[in-house]
Amino acid sequence: MHEEFTIYFVIPAYNEVRNLPRLLGSLEAWSRDRQADIRVVLVDDGSTDGTAAVAEGFKALPVTVVRHEVNLGVHRVFQTGFQAVQALSPTGQDLIVTLEADNTSSLEVLDEMLDRARTGHDLVLASCYAPGGKVVGTTAYRRILSWGANLLLRVVPGMPRVHTYSSFYRVHRAHFFQRLLAAYDDRLIQMEGFVCVVELLLKAARLGARVCEVPMRLDGARRQGKSKMKTIRTIRGYLRLLAWALLGRLASPGVAPAPEGASQRVPATVRSTPE
Numbered sequence: 001m002h003e004e005f006t007i008y009f010v011i012p013a014y015n016e017v018r019n020l021p022r023l024l025g026s027l028e029a030w031s032r033d034r035q036a037d038i039r040v041v042l043v044d045d046g047s048t049d050g051t052a053a054v055a056e057g058f059k060a061l062p063v064t065v066v067r068h069e070v071n072l073g074v075h076r077v078f079q080t081g082f083q084a085v086q087a088l089s090p091t092g093q094d095l096i097v098t099l100e101a102d103n104t105s106s107l108e109v110l111d112e113m114l115d116r117a118r119t120g121h122d123l124v125l126a127s128c129y130a131p132g133g134k135v136v137g138t139t140a141y142r143r144i145l146s147w148g149a150n151l152l153l154r155v156v157p158g159m160p161r162v163h164t165y166s167s168f169y170r171v172h173r174a175h176f177f178q179r180l181l182a183a184y185d186d187r188l189i190q191m192e193g194f195v196c197v198v199e200l201l202l203k204a205a206r207l208g209a210r211v212c213e214v215p216m217r218l219d220g221a222r223r224q225g226k227s228k229m230k231t232i233r234t235i236r237g238y239l240r241l242l243a244w245a246l247l248g249r250l251a252s253p254g255v256a257p258a259p260e261g262a263s264q265r266v267p268a269t270v271r272s273t274p275e
Contacts, residue, residue: 006039010082012101075192092178110171123176124214125169126170134215169216194237
């Protein structure tokens with residue numbers, strides 16, 4: 001990569017000590033092959049297995065480790081991660097990537113995702129359900145539930161017409177992401193749990209985001225250990241998102257600061273590896 005821009009990676013992690021060395025090693029190899037300028041923000045959500053120590057000990061990349069002392073949930077992780085990225089001062093030409101810590105976010109499609117973002121798309125989704133995508137290494141039960149959830153989310157008012165709504169693996173143009181933060185402020189994330197990434201997609205679409213998908217092969221066998229997602233709880237979250245959208249309870253762009261009781265900024269411990 002010859003253009004001067006930085007790629008910021010936001011990685012939520014909870015007890016990922018078995019997966020993290022491979023992920024960070026893959027990111028280092030990817031960036032070295034492309035001579036890319038990357039920064040990693042890893043948010044450790046109260047892990048008890050040494051996840052933070054592994055990230056802090058990885059010296060081949062600039063890694064900022066932000067720690068929650070207790071497990072607060074993925075919605076708080078993204079709040080913390082986005083705050084940490086903003087503190088690193090990305091410019092309008094930079095890109096922000098969110099991905100899983102468990103190696104299921106295949107770097108094989110990252111080049112295409114970045115190219116789409118660099119050529120005008122504000123938000124690029126890695127999609128296992130888009131034409132050309134595939135899901136392997138998981139149970140039929142989870143596949144059926146995921147398929148049903150995606151059908152449900154299609155009826156949420158204002159939701160963009162995509163094939164995969166809940167993927168963590170995304171590329172955001174920093175310029176648009178800063179507009180998103182300015183428009184929603186502390187009400188960017190109102191929903192708890194994994195459904196928050198669907199909420200983020202909906203709010204980006206409401207702000208006029210140009211959204212596209214890149215097909216990806218999602219292989220659950222790449223993950224060491226079990227998925228952290230609680231399926232039934234997540235389905236309930238999708239139903240709640242639909243109800244809130246229909247009742248007009250989700251914040252609109254340009255709203256006033258969050259009232260008491262809304263999601264607030266999260267205190268965390270920050271450590272960085274030297275560049």
